[in-house]
Amino acid sequence: MHAEVSTQSTAGGRTPTVIRVLVLATFVVILNETIMINAIPRLMTDLHVGERSAQWVSTAFMLTMAAVIPTTGWFLQRVTTRRAYSLAMGIFLVGTALSSVAPTFSVLLLGRVIQACGTAVMMPLLMTTLMTVVPEQDRGRVMGNVTLAISVAPAMGPVISGLVLQIGSWRWLFVLVLPIAAGVTWFGLRHLENVGEPQSGAIxxxxxxxxxxxxxxxxxxxxxxxxxxxxxxxxxxxxxxxxxxxxxxxxxxxxxxxxxLLDLRVLLIGTYTKALVLMAVAFLAMLGSMMLLPLYLQNLRGLSALETGLLVMPGGLAMGLLGPTIGKLFDRFGGRWLVIPGSIGITAALAGFTQISLHMPYGQLLALHILLMVSLAATFTPVFTLGLGALPPHLYSHGSSMLGTLQQVSAAFGTALVITVMTTRATSLVNSGHDPISAHLDGMRLAFAVSAVLALVVIVMAILLPSRAAASAHAEDHAATEPALS
Incomplete structure (x- = not known):
């Protein structure tokens, strides 16, 4: 998607229609990413697979996203906005329809991979289009609306799936998404306008x-x-x-x-690189907590998957609903006074989780989770806006692609880190004579402590970030026009 376009008007504080359409579509595809979490036991029974195999409905989705997103920077520069949108949503619809009628686990897995191919395009498409059509002074507010979509959707996924599975088959998780996605696709093709002109170039x-x-x-x-x-x-x-x-x-x-395919000159922009590191570590910490909390609540406190989803839902909703307000504050005051307190809040919340016990009040857990999610909201919206805003327009799509790729890697690394720390510590304690429950609990505390220490990196990066992207973008623009990294 070529970036040299005239900026669409956002007069009166209105979000451009193209962004509204893309936010709605992104909400639907990201909701789908987490909607299968509670369905693993049903899949094991209905499709006759073991737990490790059933987990692939989530693992395959994540793997496909990691493999496809690095290509989206090149792709978005070479097709029109409408073509990118129609391909992404069309592929997603095919994957959803196939998953809903899958006769075997292999076919379901193929459907999930096809879904992920469509999903991988939507987030970079949204970010690239936003940076192209929204004036610098309005980006925080509009990015806040994006945060609402990408935060509320994954928070709602497990809760919605828990409710659906109470009354119906896992197939209904796809059957319900299908008409919604089809309606969003139809609406988008009616109202979406092309942004910029495609460039030529072989892949x-x-x-x-x-x-x-x-x-x-x-x-x-x-x-x-x-x-x-x-x-x-x-x-x-x-x-x-x-x-x-x-x-x-x-x-x-x-x-x-x-x-x-992926222009690495984005890494020569200091502000973008700092934002990238901050986002990666914060995302790692968030995904680590998202993995540990359900294990703690279900395995040690005996809550059901639906009860667990309901307990963590307020944090996700708070993060999303605060997004637009934080975006407006960013536009008015800049990023530093949001990102620095936000990074401190992330560290404090993770440190608080190191005190979990078998009798910690649920209200205290809820408060810590809301603190974590609100702090992440105060961090993510300004960091996305500052990082991408520091890039010259012709690198927006590559910067969005790099962000998306690193999110997938951070998610995998965060999950691997906390699980490894937890299991290693628990195994060591069990071997030395401790009872399994207290050993497991101690392993979780140590994993949260490691996440809290890593979050200190977020504080350092927050202090190094500028308050506004525009000044740094002009100062560093020459770096991004160099022929290659040296």
Missing amino acids: DGYSVGFAALGFGGLVYGLSKIGGGNDTEAIGIVAAGAVLIAVFAARQIRLQRTGSP
Whole structure:
């Protein structure tokens, strides 16, 4: 998607129609990403698969996202907005329909992979279009609305699936999404306008292969850590890291000819790189807590999946609903006074979770989770806006693609880290004579402590970020126009 366009009007504080359509579509596809979490036991029974196999309905989705998102920067520059939207939503609809009627687990897995291919395009498309059509002074407010969509959707997914599974089959999770997604697609094609002109340029097949195998392998290896064969998992992670290095070297070479799959010159922009690091570590901490809390509530406190979803839902809703307000505050006052307190709140909440016990009041758990989610809201909206705002327009799509890719890697790394820390500590205590429940609890406390220590990096990055992106963008723009990374 070519970035040199006239900015659409946002007079009167209105969000452009193109952004409204893309936010709605993104909400639907991200809701679908977490909606299968509670369905694992049903899948095991209905499709006759083991627990590790059933987990692949989530793992395959994440792997596909990691493999496809690195290609979206190139893709979005070479097709129109409407073409990108129609392809993404069309692919998502095909995957959803296939999943709803899947006769076997293999077909369901294929449907989830197809869904993920469509989902992988939507978030970079939304971010790139937002940065292109929304004036700098309004970006915080509009990005706040985006935060509402991407925060509330995953929070609602497990709750909605819990309610649906109380009264119907897991197939209804797809049957219900299908007409909603179809309606959003129809609405979007009626109202969506093209933004910019596509560029020409051939795709580099080797880069696609290296990206898919490298990022996909890295995420897959990380997802296997803690599953009993860590030597194999670490080998896969190492192989993925090598392929990513090869991919990066090829992109640097292709930048001299002007057609890289993922333009790494975005990393020469200091503000963007700081925002990238902050976002990755914060996302890691968030995903770690999202993994640990359900384990704690269900395995140690005896709550059902639906009760767990209802307990953590207020935090997700608070994060999303505060997004627009935080965006407006960012537009008025800048990012530092939001991001620094937000990063401190993230660290404080994670430190609070290190005190969990078998008798901690649910109200205290709820308060800590809401603090974490609100602090993440105060951090994510300004960081996304500052980071992408520091890029020159022709790199928006590549910056969005890099952000999306790193989110998937951070999610996998965060999950692997907390599970490894927890299981290693619990196993060590059990072997030394402690009872399994107290050992498991102590392992969770240590995992939250590691997350809290990592969150200190978020505070450091928050202090280093500027309050506004515009000044840094002009100062650093020359770096992004260099022919290659040196």
